[in-house]
Amino acid sequence: MGIRPALPGDEQAIARICVLTGDRGADASGMFGDDRAIADVYALPYLYGPGCFALVWDEGGSAVGYVVGTDDTRAFQDWFVADWWPSRPTREVQTEADRWLLPAALDPERMLTDLVDEYPAHLHIDLLPEAQGRGAGRALIEAAVEGLRERGVPGAHLVAAKANAGAQAFYPRVGFVPVSEDHSSVTFARRTSGG
Known part of the structure; x- marks a missing residue:
């Protein structure tokens, strides 16, 4: 049980976790015309894109959680x-x-907020319910932040829906602070040094 780098064989497990947590932390199965669409936006590109990393929480042969992101x-x-x-x-x-x-995925400005200069990295983390509340999320975040620190990246940000009460409570506990919000989401940020 613990963290390891994602392997090519983890793609299906990562897509499944993304769908099963894609509705503000709850199961998003059936919400989209194609269930895999949400994973194609928020999880799977981080297995292949520039500056990307993917770590999984494995409890004996299968990923039950992940943190994915990019340093740029x-x-x-x-x-x-x-x-x-x-x-x-x-x-x-x-x-x-x-x-x-689908329109958000096509938007060339979707992720280019004012925060990317100060916090150039961004992350997505998801854990199946059976992996929550036991330290896996904290361990994944700390491993991601350490990896970004080693790459010389000064900070990371992420976005969580206001309706996702678990995420809204979790991110401040792992050193992320709210830096902006809109009607539906809060953006959190954390420096990679100083905790």
Whole structure:
């Protein structure tokens, strides 16, 4: 039981975890016309993109959680729009959730906030319910932050839905502070040194 780098064989497990936690921490199965769409936006590109990393929490042969991210949000966003998203299956809007996910994936400015200069890295972390509350999330975050520190990256940010009460409580406990918000989400940031 513990953290290891993601392997090519983990792609299906990572996609599954993303779907099972994709509705503000709850199961998003059936929300999208294609369940895999959410993983193609928020999880799987981090196995392949520039400056990316992927760590999994493994409890005996299968990933039950992950932290993925990139050390360079600008380079990642350019690659996502130019290379990754066009290589994914064509998807049509079929559900209410598709109405926000699919246009967002096409938006070349989606991740380019004012924060990327000060906090150039960004992360996504998801754990299945059976892996929550036992230190896995904290361990994954600390491993990701240490990896970014070793790369010389000054800080990381992430976004959580306001409706995701678990995430809103978790991120401050692992050193992330709220730095901005809108009607539906809060952006948290953390320096890679000084905890």
